[in-house]
Amino acid sequence: MNxxxxxxxxxxxxxxxxxxxxxxxxxxxxEIIEAFIQSxxxxxxxxxxxxxxxxxxxxxxxxxxxxSSSGNVGSLKIPSxxxxxxxSAHQGQVANxxxxxxxxxxxxxxxxxxxxxxxxxxxx
Amino acid sequence: MYNxxxxxxxxxxxxxxxxxxxxxxxxxxxxxxxxxxxxxxQSHPVHLILLEVDLxxxxxxxxxxxxxxxxxxxxxxxxFLTIKGEVSNKVTAFSLGAEDYWVKPIQPLxxxxxxxxxxxxxxxxxxxxxxxxxxxxxxHVAFQKAYLVENDQERTIKLTPTEFRILxxxxxxxxxxxxxxxxxxxxxxxxxxxxxxxxxxxxSALRKKLSPYSGCIESILxxxxxxxxxxxxxxx
Numbered sequence: 001m002n003x004x005x006x007x008x009x010x011x012x013x014x015x016x017x018x019x020x021x022x023x024x025x026x027x028x029x030x031e032i033i034e035a036f037i038q039s040x041x042x043x044x045x046x047x048x049x050x051x052x053x054x055x056x057x058x059x060x061x062x063x064x065x066x067x068s069s070s071g072n073v074g075s076l077k078i079p080s081x082x083x084x085x086x087x088s089a090h091q092g093q094v095a096n097x098x099x100x101x102x103x104x105x106x107x108x109x110x111x112x113x114x115x116x117x118x119x120x121x122x123x124x
Numbered sequence: 125m126y127n128x129x130x131x132x133x134x135x136x137x138x139x140x141x142x143x144x145x146x147x148x149x150x151x152x153x154x155x156x157x158x159x160x161x162x163x164x165x166q167s168h169p170v171h172l173i174l175l176e177v178d179l180x181x182x183x184x185x186x187x188x189x190x191x192x193x194x195x196x197x198x199x200x201x202x203x204f205l206t207i208k209g210e211v212s213n214k215v216t217a218f219s220l221g222a223e224d225y226w227v228k229p230i231q232p233l234x235x236x237x238x239x240x241x242x243x244x245x246x247x248x249x250x251x252x253x254x255x256x257x258x259x260x261x262x263x264h265v266a267f268q269k270a271y272l273v274e275n276d277q278e279r280t281i282k283l284t285p286t287e288f289r290i291l292x293x294x295x296x297x298x299x300x301x302x303x304x305x306x307x308x309x310x311x312x313x314x315x316x317x318x319x320x321x322x323x324x325x326x327x328s329a330l331r332k333k334l335s336p337y338s339g340c341i342e343s344i345l346x347x348x349x350x351x352x353x354x355x356x357x358x359x360x
Contacts, residue, residue, distance in 0.1 A: 012231070013231055013232075016231050016232050016233045019233060020143050020144055020232055020233070020236075028143050031139065031143070032136070032139060032140060032143065035135065035136055035139050036136050039135060039136050064178070064207065065134055067207065068134055068136075068137060068207050068228050068229065069134060069136040069137065071228065071229035072136055072137060072140050072229060079229075
């Protein structure tokens, strides 16, 4: 079952992104969401790989970047998971990385669905 | 047009900044590394730098310290825009002379208004820098106004736009003898309906308005006009 958007996303940021469009349409939001989903897939794959190989450097770098990117589209959950992962990886503690990466992947999938739903609703 | 150099390796954030602050008077030049940033800095006039601290090729602080050593870049306002919120980093940035330090995430509208505020500051500085001082004469280029300073008081000289352009052109090239044709080309452009005697009429009117410093525009027989250097102007 999908989570409501308000549990996943800071809607104030979505409204902000919509207001960036000179026409008041969703084109800027759409472009930013598409770029986020595309880069998000790649980051999640790198995190999975980093957790599998227990590569602290990769985990730290990708978690650091994903924290910022997901915050840009208003994610309420991914940044805190990334902070936790980055902190652990920075200290060389990668044993629980797989569990955190799984959570990040799950939240990314939910966020993606919610963002696309918002886009669909706002495009009507 | 303002050029803002963004040095940031995260493509999502590059896009966001572009969408937030690009408009018909602000262009964002995007670099993913300090190396690319330096190339853009050398090839474009840059008014503001937005800079990440953690960059793939080197630390943003080190790069900023290095460009501060170049005379042509040291006056460009730089703002660190980074996810690193620690006080020690802020101290480093401000110690290096950064204009500001903004911590991500930053909402796009907030980013837009913050950047606009900085651009207004640049514009004000530019206006101050645009005052040309020639002895007792002040030319406020941005506002196209001329003043004479007497006894520490500024007196506005009411010039027409054409008179201001002539005076500005002559003052800019002080001591150079400028022919009527050169003045025509500079002030009127390609308007073929204007004759060289028109220049004489405007210069004559200009001199009257500059009284008692009329002599700062000298007629050079058979050649044209020359603006005297500030030292000479003060002694007139």
